[in-house]
Structure formats: structure tokens, C-alpha cells
Amino acid sequence: MQAWRASLLWFDPHADGPQAHFEHDGLLVTAPDAAGVQRVLAVGAFAAVRAAHPTVPVRDHRGWLLAPGFIDLHVHYPQTDIIGAPAEGLLPWLQRYTFPQEARLADADHAHAVARFFLDEMARHGVTTALTWATSHPASVEALLSQAQARGLRWIAGKVLQDRHSPDGVRDDTETSLRDTEVLLQRWHGRGRLGYAITPRFAPSCSDAQLRGAGELAARYPDVWIQSHVAEQVDEVRWVRELYPHDRSYLAVYERFGLLRPRAVYGHGIYLEDDDWALLRHSGAAIAVAPTSNLFLGSGFFDYAAARAAGIVLGLASDVGGGMSFSPLVTMRMAYTVGRAAVRGDGKAKQGVSLEPLDLWWQHTAGAARALGLAGTVGSLAPGSEADFVLLDPAATPLLARRCAQAQSLAEWLFALIMLGDDRAVRAVHVAGAAQQHNLT
Ligand code: GUN
Numbered sequence: 001m002q003a004w005r006a007s008l009l010w011f012d013p014h015a016d017g018p019q020a021h022f023e024h025d026g027l028l029v030t031a032p033d034a035a036g037v038q039r040v041l042a043v044g045a046f047a048a049v050r051a052a053h054p055t056v057p058v059r060d061h062r063g064w065l066l067a068p069g070f071i072d073l074h075v076h077y078p079q080t081d082i083i084g085a086p087a088e089g090l091l092p093w094l095q096r097y098t099f100p101q102e103a104r105l106a107d108a109d110h111a112h113a114v115a116r117f118f119l120d121e122m123a124r125h126g127v128t129t130a131l132t133w134a135t136s137h138p139a140s141v142e143a144l145l146s147q148a149q150a151r152g153l154r155w156i157a158g159k160v161l162q163d164r165h166s167p168d169g170v171r172d173d174t175e176t177s178l179r180d181t182e183v184l185l186q187r188w189h190g191r192g193r194l195g196y197a198i199t200p201r202f203a204p205s206c207s208d209a210q211l212r213g214a215g216e217l218a219a220r221y222p223d224v225w226i227q228s229h230v231a232e233q234v235d236e237v238r239w240v241r242e243l244y245p246h247d248r249s250y251l252a253v254y255e256r257f258g259l260l261r262p263r264a265v266y267g268h269g270i271y272l273e274d275d276d277w278a279l280l281r282h283s284g285a286a287i288a289v290a291p292t293s294n295l296f297l298g299s300g301f302f303d304y305a306a307a308r309a310a311g312i313v314l315g316l317a318s319d320v321g322g323g324m325s326f327s328p329l330v331t332m333r334m335a336y337t338v339g340r341a342a343v344r345g346d347g348k349a350k351q352g353v354s355l356e357p358l359d360l361w362w363q364h365t366a367g368a369a370r371a372l373g374l375a376g377t378v379g380s381l382a383p384g385s386e387a388d389f390v391l392l393d394p395a396a397t398p399l400l401a402r403r404c405a406q407a408q409s410l411a412e413w414l415f416a417l418i419m420l421g422d423d424r425a426v427r428a429v430h431v432a433g434a435a436q437q438h439n440l441t
Pocket residue numbers: 076090094098201202229232293319322
């Protein structure tokens with residue numbers, strides 16, 4: 001048994017919105033389960049939890065915030081090395097930077113080196129679970145998931161499917177790609193804390209046969225994840241309309257191939273058709289909102305008001321390397337900014353929303369866990385949760401310390417952390433499946 005004393009923030013794991021708990025002087029107690037994974041045994045006010053667990057040794061971090069590890073709903077680990085590469089839009093960016101860089105991961109040694117750096121960087125920023133894109137090379141999945149396993153992480157990844165409109169070096173073969181996918185998912189899905197995601201890159205890069213095969217695998221393995229991209233940029237949507245003239249919308253293509261269901265997470269969703277919101281809601285598929293990517297690549301502004309009105313499942317994502325930061329705090333900050341923007345992705349006027357700090361935090365923790373079908377497993381400190389958590393220092397920089405000291409309420413204090421914080425605020429990361437704590441200080 002272990003215990004941490006700090007300010008605590010967490011959310012009800014199963015609520016469909018931010019039902020927050022906060023203890024200024026709190027205590028978290030964890031204990032290993034039969035598989036050796038640390039789980040939350042007790043959480044709450046220090047005095048009460050301490051009275052129930054009087055002998056457990058306590059690490060004292062008063063002044064810091066202990067919160068669930070962040071969950072990134074969409075990130076491309078091979079694109080770590082092209083973060084911040086400018087282009088005139090998504091399609092030129094893919095051709096000029098992304099595909100040549102991803103081709104390098106055919107080399108297993110290189111893939112391992114990138115995976116190691118990527119996982120270190122995620123930890124430095126307080127991310128303890130991610131739905132991750134590898135490349136079309138099976139070795140790129142092996143590299144990432146074997147290292148995630150060694151670190152005891154709850155991590156999900158998949159081999160990219162792209163059998164057309166893709167250059168030599170990343171284009172795969174339809175039959176082989178589907179066989180490789182099934183071999184990889186049988187090998188990795190459910191192994192320790194790991195999971196597999198069927199990963200069609202996007203409708204333009206997959207033949208009908210490849211999408212059909214992906215949908216068949218998704219039906220045969222219903223607890224495996226699905227990830228893809230949808231309605232990210234205007235040129236991309238126009239291309240999909242040309243390629244699939246008989247489908248009602250871009251999203252409807254994925255529906256036709258059986259790729260919309262719970263545990264399916266689609267990046268972006270900026271240019272969805274009106275009827276797509278209901279389709280998302282009824283299918284249980286989720287949107288990964290990726291504001292730093294949507295701003296960096298000039299994609300547009302996610303319509304939070306429409307998404308909330310439709311009651312769809314969503315959460316936050318970095319989308320590195322289209323995204324320009326690994327930091328969940330930066331992503332939350334940009335999500336707030338995008339919510340305020342009074343234009344839709346298509347340039348039409350819309351109502352700006354002011355996302356509350358607890359809502360933003362929820363979208364990167366319990367809300368994201370819910371989008372993954374992992375509510376109650378990660379993304380919370382509720383008893384029974386796997387004990388993946390971060391310790392954040394609200395005095396990590398002079399400005400952050402000064403601003404946080406002025407805060408009159410929890411919301412104001414969290415808002416200051418979101419607006420001014422970054423990796424310097426992440427003082428420690430605890431991973432439930434690891435033998436040791438990763439202390440970053
Ligand atoms: N659409 C297809 N592939 C990609 C990718 O790698 N990044 C982004 N942002 N969009 C995509």
C-alpha cells in the first residue's frame with residue numbers, strides 16, 4: 001500500500017459530463033491488484049482517509065495538485081520528428097513531410113528509437129494513456145507496444161491501413177494489411193494493459209476492399225478500438241465526395257463499412273454534415289478534438305456548440321505532429337480558444353461557447369476515458385481505478401505562482417494552470433503497471 005497527500009482533483013468516471021471532486025488537503029491510497037497493477041483503494045479528505053489507513057506510509061506533496069494522468073485520444077508517434085513542419089494544408093503536408101517520415105519506420109531500430117523518445121515525451125507532459133497511430137509497417141506497432149508494456153502503461157496503438165493514394169514506402173497491400181492487422185491484434189490486444197486499434201488512415205487512402213476488411217475485423221473483435229480521420233479540411237472533404245459520390249457524407253462512408261461503433265474514435269470532425277451528429281450519437285463513435293492541429297494546419301474550428309447540442313461523445317487530443325504540442329495543458333488552452341471563436345470551420349457565423357476549466361480537464365481525463373470505453377479503468381481517481389496519476393506544481397514558474405496565488409476559486413485556479421502551465425508544471429507521473437514511480441524532478 002502507498003499513499004500521497006496533496007490537493008486532489010478527479011471526476012465521476014461514468015457521468016457524461018464533468019462531475020468533479022476536489023480536496024484541498026486530500027489523501028490517495030493505492031494497493032496492487034492480483035495482476036500487480038496499482039489501483040485506488042481510498043481517496044478523499046486527508047483526515048478521513050488517514051483515519052481509515054493509519055499505518056500506510058504517506059508521501060507529502062502538499063501544495064501540488066494530484067490528478068488523473070491525461071489521456072490523449074489521437075496522436076501519431078512517428079510524427080514526433082515532423083512537429084511544426086509548415087504546409088499550405090493537410091494534403092500537401094502529408095505528401096511533403098508525413099509520408100516520407102513515416103516511411104523511415106520500416107526500419108525497426110529507427111522505430112524503437114522514435115517510440116522511446118515519444119513515450120518519454122508523453123510522460124514528461126503527464127500523458128499516461130493514448131490512442132496512438134503507428135505507421136503502415138507492423139514493426140512500428142511492435143516497437144511502440146513492446147516499450148509501452150515494459151513501462152507498465154495502459155496504451156493503445158494500431159498499424160495504419162493505406163492501400164491507395166499513398167506513395168511507395170508507406171502504401172500497403174490490401175490482403176497483407178488485413179492479415180497483419182489481425183496478427184497484431186491477436187498478439188497485443190488485452191496483453192497486460194495494452195490494446196489494439198484498427199487504423200484505416202482516412203477514406204481517401206483506403207480501397208473499398210480494405211475498408212470492408214477493416215469493418216469485418218471490427219465486427220469480429222468488438223472490444224478492439226477503431227481510429228481514423230474524418231472531415232478535417234475542405235479540400236479533403238471535396239476529395240471524399242469525388243471518391244464516394246453515392247455516400248451521403250464523409251462520415252457515412254465509414255458507417256457503410258461498419259466502422260462506426262463504440263470504441264471508434266475519429267479525429268477532427270470539423271466539416272460534418274448536419275445529419276452526421278445524430279449518426280455519431282446513435283453509433284456511439286467518438287470525436288477526438290485536436291485544437292492545436294486544427295489551428296496549425298489551418299483546418300478550422302471544431303463546433304463545440306453543435307457537438308454538445310447533439311450529445312456526442314468527445315475528448316481531447318494532441319494529434320502530434322499536425323498538432324504542435326504534447327502538452328494536455330496547451331491542448332486544453334487551445335480548445336478554450338477555439339470554443340470562443342465565433343466562426344464555424346466553414347466560415348459561417350456560430351455562437352461562441354466558454355468551456356469551463358473543469359470541462360476542459362474532464363475532456364482530457366474521465367471524458368476521454370469514456371470515449372475509449374475505459375470509464376472506471378483510467379482517467380479518474382475513483383476507488384477501483386488504475387492508479388495512473390500526475391503531480392502538478394502550481395508554482396512551477398514565477399508567473400504561474402503569482403497568478404495561482406491570486407485565484408479566488410477552484411475554477412479560477414485551474415484556469416490559470418490551463419492558460420499558463422506546461423511540462424514544467426508536471427513534477428511526477430505515476431504509472432499503475434510500473435514497478436517504480438517515474439519521478440521527473
Ligand atoms: N489525415 C490522414 N492522415 C492524417 C495525418 O497523419 N494527420 C492528420 N492531421 N490528418 C490526416
